[in-house]
Amino acid sequence: MARHDSQAPALEVRGLMQAFPRGFWLREERVLHGVELTLAPGEFLGLVGPNGSGKSTFLRVLAGVDRPRAGSVRVHGEELASRAARARIGFLPDDSPYPPELGARATLELCGAFQRLPRAQRRERAEHWLERVGLAHAAQLELAKFSRGMLRRLGLAAALLHEPDLILLDEPTAGLDAQGFEVFRQVLDQARARGATLIVSSHLLTDLQQRCDRLAVMLDGRIAALGAPLELLGELGAQARVDLVLEGASEAQLSALQTHASSLGLTVRGVEFSQPNLLELYRQLRARERA
Amino acid sequence: MxxxxxxxxxxxxxxxxxxxxxxxxxxxxxxxxxxxxxxxxxxxxxxxxxxxxxxxxxxxxxxxxxxxxxxxxxxxxxxxxxxxxxxxxxxxxxxxxxxxxxxxxxxxxxxxxxxxxxxxxxxxSLAREVGRSALAASALAQDELRLRAELSAPRAARSVELELGLVPTDVFAEVELCARRGAESRCVGRRLSARSTVRVELPPGEGRIELTLRRRAGGALVFLARDQAVWFGSAIPxxxxxxxxxxxxxxxxxxxxxxxxxxxxxxxxxxxxxxxxxxxxxxxxxxxxxxxxxxxxxxxxxxxxxxxxxxxxxxxxxxxxxxxxxxxxxxxxxxxxxxxxxxxxx
Structure with missing residues (x-):
């Protein structure tokens, strides 16, 4: 699609609040507390946060699945409630909630019908995306017989079927195999190449760190930190542990490396790379909020 | 949609x-x-x-x-x-x-x-029901003429049916149901030994229908089991x-x-x-x-x-x-x- 109003942000979220009734007396429990966010067209935002922090609720509200209690969401300058805004959004929910009675092709065609695509276009795009995500061989198979990874691939195809400008992916890599990861990367690159804006929620920082422009950390229904991934992870400071894995290094080189590290006040302890510790990041952010 | x-x-x-x-x-x-x-x-x-x-x-x-x-x-x-x-x-x-x-x-x-x-x-073929008219529920045909009702028939009606009950003071009762419209009338006789329906064709033409029910023979008491006359139109397959x-x-x-x-x-x-x-x-x-x-x-x-x-x-x-x-x-x-x-x- 990619028909951007160059003046307007791709996404503008102001004071977003969401609450659900809980317990016998249906007392309201707030899940989102005045979330604010602005994304430029073509930007890629990584969304991380512990379980129950409100990531999925936030994405569902942005996708127009749930109505927020308060606040506003504008997509390329248009109110989320408008049909035009909704037609520009593609959403992959976190639990693959597609009709188990239908086959993959029929599901994509149904998604196309909900997106108001003409019948011929629905068929053509369903075929294209089945091929693209590697499910052409299972086009007729009932979704009840799909593995989790196959359902994620189908979800990806369903979210991108109508070429949306704003793509919201909730845990897209959960259950994907190596080939699925590759498909996911290619599809994301292609979407970015045509100027789409992306928000991807994940528990795996490696999914996001190298690709996203900014990283948002959600804690207790708020965006507790927002910034470039390296900046944010740099906040870990002295607590960060980096294991370097070097291939083909000679002893002399290693020795020189150790000496250099020591001169910098560092110690080289291992030979494997470990990903930055998200848990540590959450803990620090919580402590900062309390302070 | x-x-x-x-x-x-x-x-x-x-x-x-x-x-x-x-x-x-x-x-x-x-x-x-x-x-x-x-x-x-x-x-x-x-x-x-x-x-x-x-x-x-x-x-x-x-x-x-x-x-x-x-x-x-x-x-x-x-x-x-x-x-x-x-x-x-x-x-x-x-x-x-x-x-x-x-x-x-x-x-x-x-x-x-x-x-x-x-x-x-x-x-x-079965006649098609085209309407119903209320009747007095207490009517009873004991000896001679016991029920007479004047009803307005729907335009499409070709016959009318009454549902009769039987009090078995005898093994049977023979009844006659007549429908009169102007000078013309149609009658049908039935021998009853249990609760059943009696249907009579209507005379041609338009106007109100006079229904009469009488017991002709047998000792059983006959009464109206349903306080309605059911009108039927032409038959359909x-x-x-x-x-x-x-x-x-x-x-x-x-x-x-x-x-x-x-x-x-x-x-x-x-x-x-x-x-x-x-x-x-x-x-x-x-x-x-x-x-x-x-x-x-x-x-x-x-x-x-x-x-x-x-x-x-x-x-x-x-x-x-x-x-x-x-x-x-x-x-x-x-x-x-x-x-x-x-x-x-x-």
């Missing part, structure tokens, strides 16, 4: 297990009505078999389909909303497609029931009877399924289906005349009763059509609102 979603709803409402239950029930009924231990004639046996099949099918399918329609809302809340809820489609379109799918499934099952019901050698019942069934199910679907947006499917049925069944089975005439599906069991008596039922009245459409529209509006707000404003 989302045609593909309506097809999915139809598929969810008539899954293989529902079809299997209904097919099993149809087979059992077809087997049980093969012979008549009471020695009824072919026409009466046909009429009873047809009524039994439709009554069983109606109650069984209404319960299964009401639950399936309520489950459509549940499926939306539990799963479909996340997959399709963000798309630029109004919830009203989702509600309409879901209901339409459920109703089409009901109509298709009704067609199957009609085919099963008529899959036997064609019986005689027996096979069309199921088509008329199907019209009543489709109308009744339209409102019931919309109600179950609407309640399903707020309640668990079993409770929603039970609530919808508890509202519908009194209207279907109740004897109150006004309620039966106006309530959605109110004419369904009256039609089945006519079928059991060996007559073709009257088609649904305009009032019943209007009330069914109104209730369906109201329920769909509530359903659309329920689908819109189920996760945020309870």
């Amino acid at each position: 989302i045609a593909a979603f309506a097809r999915l709803a139809a598929r969810r409402c008539a899954p293989p297990r529902t079809l299997a239950i209904l097919a099993l029930s149809a087979l059992a009924l077809a087997w049980s009505t093969r012979s008549s231990p009471l020695g009824l004639d072919l026409g009466a046996r046909d009429a009873l078999a047809r009524r039994e099949l439709w009554s069983t099918f109606t109650l069984l399918s209404a319960a299964l389909l009401a639950h399936a329609a309520a489950s459509l809302s549940y499926d939306w809340r539990r799963r479909d909303a996340d997959a399709f809820g963000g798309a630029p489609r109004a919830r009203a379109a989702v509600a309409l497609a879901s209901w339409l799918g459920a109703w089409c499934a009901a109509c298709a099952l009704g067609v199957a029931a009609a085919l099963v019901s008529e899959a036997r050698p064609a019986g005689p 027996a096979r069309w009877v199921s088509a008329l019942v199907w019209l009543h069934y489709a109308l009744a199910l339209a409102a019931l399924l919309a109600l179950a679907f609407a309640l399903g947006t707020r309640l668990p499917p079993v409770l929603a289906a039970a609530s919808a049925l508890s509202l519908a069944l009194p209207a279907w089975l109740g004897e109150h005349e006004l309620w039966s005439a106006l309530a959605p599906g109110g004419g369904l069991f009256a039609a089945l009763e006519a079928v059991g008596r060996g007559a073709a039922p009257a088609p649904p009245s305009a009032e019943q059509c209007v009330s069914s459409l109104a209730l369906t529209a109201l329920a769909l509006a509530l359903a659309a609102r329920g689908l819109e707000s189920w996760r945020t404003t309870r």
Whole structure:
């Protein structure tokens, strides 16, 4: 699609609040507390946060699945409630909630019908995306017989079927195999190449760190930190542990490396790379909020 | 309207297990009505078999389909909303497609029931019921002339029928029922030994009809078992009877399924289906005349009763059509609102 109003942000979220009734007396429990966010067209935002922090609720509200209690969401300058805004959004929910009675092709065609695509276009795009995500061989198979990874691939195809400008992916890599990861990367690159804006929620920082422009950390229904991934992870400071894995290094080189590290006040302890510790990041952010 | 979603709803409402239950029930009924231990004639046996099949099918399918329609809302809340809820489609379109799918499934099952019901050698033509008139309930034919009533016959009426009861002070009573219009009259005599109906043709022409009932022989007391005279029009082929019942069934199910679907947006499917049925069944089975005439599906069991008596039922009245459409529209509006707000404003 990619028909951007160059003046307007791709996404503008102001004071977003969401609450659900809980317990016998249906007392309201707030899940989102005045979330604010602005994304430029073509930007890629990584969304991380512990379980129950409100990531999925936030994405569902942005996708127009749930109505927020308060606040506003504008997509390329248009109110989320408008049909035009909704037609520009593609959403992959976190639990693959597609009709188990239908086959993959029929599901994509149904998604196309909900997106108001003409019948011929629905068929053509369903075929294209089945091929693209590697499910052409299972086009007729009932979704009840799909593995989790196959359902994620189908979800990806369903979210991108109508070429949306704003793509919201909730845990897209959960259950994907190596080939699925590759498909996911290619599809994301292609979407970015045509100027789409992306928000991807994940528990795996490696999914996001190298690709996203900014990283948002959600804690207790708020965006507790927002910034470039390296900046944010740099906040870990002295607590960060980096294991370097070097291939083909000679002893002399290693020795020189150790000496250099020591001169910098560092110690080289291992030979494997470990990903930055998200848990540590959450803990620090919580402590900062309390302070 | 989302045609593909309506097809999915139809598929969810008539899954293989529902079809299997209904097919099993149809087979059992077809087997049980093969012979008549009471020695009824072919026409009466046909009429009873047809009524039994439709009554069983109606109650069984209404319960299964009401639950399936309520489950459509549940499926939306539990799963479909996340997959399709963000798309630029109004919830009203989702509600309409879901209901339409459920109703089409009901109509298709009704067609199957009609085919099963008529899959036997064609019986005689059956007169079609065109109306009813109230009679004094206390009339009794004891010796000579005991009942005389002057009634206004519907324009399409060709014959009139009374249902008579018998107090067995003797083994039988021979009665004569006459219909007079102006100078012309038609009479029919019947020997009664149990409760039964007597039908007499109307003289040609227009104007009021004078009915007289007299006992000619036998000692048993005869009384009016139903305080209504039933008017019949021209005969139609027996096979069309199921088509008329199907019209009543489709109308009744339209409102019931919309109600179950609407309640399903707020309640668990079993409770929603039970609530919808508890509202519908009194209207279907109740004897109150006004309620039966106006309530959605109110004419369904009256039609089945006519079928059991060996007559073709009257088609649904305009009032019943209007009330069914109104209730369906109201329920769909509530359903659309329920689908819109189920996760945020309870």
